[in-house]
Amino acid sequence: MAAIRISAMKTAKAGEIIELKALIRHKMETGFRRGSRGEAIPRDIITHFVCLYNGEAVFEADFFPSVAANPFLIFYTRATESGTLEFRWTDQHGTVSSQTANISVES
Amino acid sequence: MVGLAGLSALPSFAVSQAAHVVVVGGGFGGATAARFLKRVAPLLRVTLVEPNTTYISCPMSNLVISGGRDIARQQFGYEALRCEGITVIHDLADDIDVAGRTVTLASGKVLTYDRLILSPGIDMRWNALPGYDAAAAEIMPHAWKAGLQTMLLRQQLEAMEDGGLVVMAVPDSPYRCPPGPYERASLIAYYLQQHKPASKLLILDAKDQFSKQPLFQAEWAARYSDVLEWRGATDDGRVSRVDPATMTLETDFDSISADVANVIPPQKAGQIAQRAGVADATGWCPIDAVSFESPLQPGIHVIGDATIAAPMPKSAFSANLQAKICAIQVVRLLAGEAPEPTVLVNTCYSYVSPEAAISIVGAYSNEGGAFANMPGAGGISPLEASGGDREREAAQAADWFSAITSETFL
Numbered sequence: 001m002a003a004i005r006i007s008a009m010k011t012a013k014a015g016e017i018i019e020l021k022a023l024i025r026h027k028m029e030t031g032f033r034r035g036s037r038g039e040a041i042p043r044d045i046i047t048h049f050v051c052l053y054n055g056e057a058v059f060e061a062d063f064f065p066s067v068a069a070n071p072f073l074i075f076y077t078r079a080t081e082s083g084t085l086e087f088r089w090t091d092q093h094g095t096v097s098s099q100t101a102n103i104s105v106e107s
Numbered sequence: 108m109v110g111l112a113g114l115s116a117l118p119s120f121a122v123s124q125a126a127h128v129v130v131v132g133g134g135f136g137g138a139t140a141a142r143f144l145k146r147v148a149p150l151l152r153v154t155l156v157e158p159n160t161t162y163i164s165c166p167m168s169n170l171v172i173s174g175g176r177d178i179a180r181q182q183f184g185y186e187a188l189r190c191e192g193i194t195v196i197h198d199l200a201d202d203i204d205v206a207g208r209t210v211t212l213a214s215g216k217v218l219t220y221d222r223l224i225l226s227p228g229i230d231m232r233w234n235a236l237p238g239y240d241a242a243a244a245e246i247m248p249h250a251w252k253a254g255l256q257t258m259l260l261r262q263q264l265e266a267m268e269d270g271g272l273v274v275m276a277v278p279d280s281p282y283r284c285p286p287g288p289y290e291r292a293s294l295i296a297y298y299l300q301q302h303k304p305a306s307k308l309l310i311l312d313a314k315d316q317f318s319k320q321p322l323f324q325a326e327w328a329a330r331y332s333d334v335l336e337w338r339g340a341t342d343d344g345r346v347s348r349v350d351p352a353t354m355t356l357e358t359d360f361d362s363i364s365a366d367v368a369n370v371i372p373p374q375k376a377g378q379i380a381q382r383a384g385v386a387d388a389t390g391w392c393p394i395d396a397v398s399f400e401s402p403l404q405p406g407i408h409v410i411g412d413a414t415i416a417a418p419m420p421k422s423a424f425s426a427n428l429q430a431k432i433c434a435i436q437v438v439r440l441l442a443g444e445a446p447e448p449t450v451l452v453n454t455c456y457s458y459v460s461p462e463a464a465i466s467i468v469g470a471y472s473n474e475g476g477a478f479a480n481m482p483g484a485g486g487i488s489p490l491e492a493s494g495g496d497r498e499r500e501a502a503q504a505a506d507w508f509s510a511i512t513s514e515t516f517l
Contacts, residue, residue: 005360
């Protein structure tokens, strides 16, 4: 259901500040709305995002019902070593959606 | 004809023969305002300032882009206005002195006014979309002001080989002609299907919702599903940078190489609005919706695309009607009377093929100085068209164009 997009530079110089972008298509249903027949629409939200750089968390965020649909994050980190960036979204049911990008860092 | 109701019953206003109204901008707003000022107050001196001797209409210009319509049919002059006693000066309004009530033209000539009506249309906000400036528009045309840009986009489509990719970049609101990009997309898709069926049209949109969306999407699904793809903002549709040298459009997560790129950039009120100090931080002009007078600069009225008139859209229909009402209010003010609220309407036709069209109608009150939708009035074409509906609306669109252009220019 959920679709992830990520954006990260493929190469960077050691010590360079790099921009990372992550988007997940998700309805972020608050749980406060009612349908056309008055029935409660159950809450369904993303609760957590983490970006792991070679396994180490460099950016983390908790999400709550007030966050709009299709959360989109732009954040920055320092390029230190070649390896893998993992972008990991977790919803309230514990379902994890994840995507990785490789980065090559020149010293 | 709403808004004209009662016009024939208007008394001749006791306007001093010496009163002078200057109108800047000779499009559907300005040219109409000049004519209606003369009609409502025949003794009034009216001067229209417009740099171009020929006006080229944006409405219907998407049919020029898709072929089958000569741009000559978009062109109008100002002879009829001169014949009615309007002084038409083909010059650029360069500066405005609000305290002294003067307009300085590029030639150096200075006009003194009692009331000023600005109908300056739009200017592009160059570099608001990084990489897109005036030079880029020669490679990736916007074609959002009709004329050479229209022909450039037409020529690029004609020159493109079958199998090419056409990309349209559509900005976030507000911009001139809200449904215009989607009419254009429909007609480009029609052209590709007819002449270059292996080609594709990709629409990259900075919005998720747009005017007449359910109708356009139903028509696209029925007619152009093989050639047209629309990508909204949450589907990474927002273009964040363009590079004309490589014909590349970048979104947050993607980079797309186009064979033809039609980039419609963010816009603002025409330059003279900034010089006059009637535009605010948004780049557009706030107005009192009854009198069209600027709350920022007394004595200056603003009409048409340059105004903040939502929910009234930036359309030729709106500009034309606003011009008539503004003309009446200006004459009332000159006669020492108070402007009166009324009801305004707008109709926008959009072609979905050269023979089929859809429409949206809105009705607005301006009571209290702000535009508001009239509840229960207006609407859009039915989603399920019965046989011939779309074709009849196309005929109505052509009739509308001939009516508005003859009222404004002929």
